[in-house]
Amino acid sequence: MNYFSSDFKLGILGGGQLGKMLLYETRKYDIYTLILDPSNEAPSKVACNEFYQGDLMDFDTVYEFGKKADVLTIEIENVNVDALEKLEDEGKKVFPSPTTLRTIQNKATQKLFYKDKEIPTADFTRFAYTSEIQAAVRNKTLDFPFVWKSARFGYDGQGVKVVKSYSDLDALPNVECIAEEMVPFKNELAVIVARNPDGQIAVYPVVEMEFHPEANQVEYVICPARIEESVAEEAQRIALKVSESFNHVGLLAVEMFQTENDTILVNEVAPRPHNSGHYSIEASYTNQFEQHLRAILNLPMGSTQSKVAGIMVNLVGAEGYQGPVVYENIEEILKLDGVTPHIYGKKETRPFRKMGHVTIVNEDMTEARKVAQKVKETIQVISK
Structure with missing residues (x-):
């Protein structure tokens, strides 16, 4: 099938920042896109070819939207799976599969799946x-x-x-x-695996995640993870097993714990582009969004190697602020070498809401981490 500058239509369920960043890649390839999102102010609205406002959990809304597209994918897991199953039964290509989504949507079912497939988990x-x-x-x-x-x-x-x-x-x-x-652990890690329908697989380097102690949100994603090579190899091996067990097509982000005795335990997964892969936009030969697109369209997988060390800093709404967003001191971080901000296009901020991220690239990981700390301390997401 010809996807480029053609009549082909890609439908994306969800129009948040992940959808917006995926649209960077569809526009690069001139692939026609349709977005469904409940908010008329969804970040993706500005970049797609057709935008539909509607409830992602409503059967009829999702089903009717899906009939307009040739291939369907998601940028959020909370969608009506019954509608996707009907579309798939009628011959529509849906990635990730409704079967995978149904398992992942429920954390209890997801954990039971790991136990059944002998995948290590808490x-x-x-x-x-x-x-x-x-x-x-x-x-x-x-x-x-x-x-x-x-x-x-x-x-x-x-x-x-x-x-x-x-x-x-x-x-x-x-x-x-x-x-x-409760798992005593040294590090929280993640591995992104991409797989196309032909079975070609691409695995990204292991990343290390540092979390905000109160909000339980990722503050920094560090690539490559500062761990021993044997631990990294085990994390990638387990991530590949998880992807194979789901028979997953597209991107699968596998979040893990590295315990105090270096055992790897799977925490949970996301069957789509993920916060842990944002560093790849600047730091990798093939960023995660392009890779997801390649995978679901059954195109050759791109290189997952990093060009340089990359660190991502999440930009979230500061505590005590709610209303029209202001990115305080953004001009100051633009003076730093290797720093690229990504603003998601959400007009209203509130405490801990994801509003953007900043990528820091540097040939020296230690220096990149210092710059990341400076970025975190400098920019503030507040309101008018």
């Missing part, structure tokens, strides 16, 4: 409702502390809480959830 207990946890603790089948995770609709640190006492349970929603064993 021990956990599944609960139909959060209210059942207190009885489990009283009956000594569960001990404090543990990590509570909502089974559905968690993102960017939402739906996750470290529970140390009964009082920590009081503020949690009474929903299907898991209680996960």
Whole structure:
């Protein structure tokens, strides 16, 4: 099929910043695009060929949108899978597959999948409702502390809480959830794997993630990870096993823990371009968005090698600010060598909302990390 400057149409479910960055690549290739998003102010609206406003969880909305496209992909997991299954049954190409999405949408189902496929992951207990946890603790089948995770609709640190006492349970929603064993770990790592329908695979270097202690959001992504080569090889091996187990087509970001004894445990996955791969826009020969496009269109995979060391700094709304966004001191970081800001196009900021990111590239990782720290300390996402 001819995708370039043709009648081919790519449908993307979700119009957030990931969709916007994917559209950089579709425009480069002159691929016609359609976006569906619930917000009329979605960042992707400015760059697609056709924009549709609608509920991503509504069957009819997703089904009717899908019929307009030749291939469908996502930039967010929370979409109506029943509609995608019907479209797939009718011959529409959908990547990632609805089967994969159905498993990943529910953290409990996702964890059970890992156990079934003998993929290493932290021990956990599944609960139909959060209210059942207190009885489990009283009956000594569960001990404090543990990590509570909502089974559905968690993102960017939402739906996750470290529970140390009964009082920590009081503020949690009474929903299907898991209680996960606390894992003593050295590092949080991620590996992105890309695979096309022909089975060609490309694996990116292992990255290291540093998290904000309160918001549970990534603050820095560091590539390559500052770990031993044997640990990196094991992380990539496990990531490949996860991708193979899902029979995944497209990009799959595998988030992991490196424990204190260097065991690798899978935390969770995202079947799409991911925050842990943003560094690749400036630092890699083939960035993650182009790679996802190549994969779902069954084009040859690009090189995943890095040109230089890359660090990504997330730009999130500062605490205490809500309203029309202002990027304070952005001119100051533009004076630094190797610094590239990416502004997502969200007009309103609020505490910890992802508003953009900054990539720092340098041949010296130590120097790149110093510049990243300076960027973090300089720019502030506030409101008018």
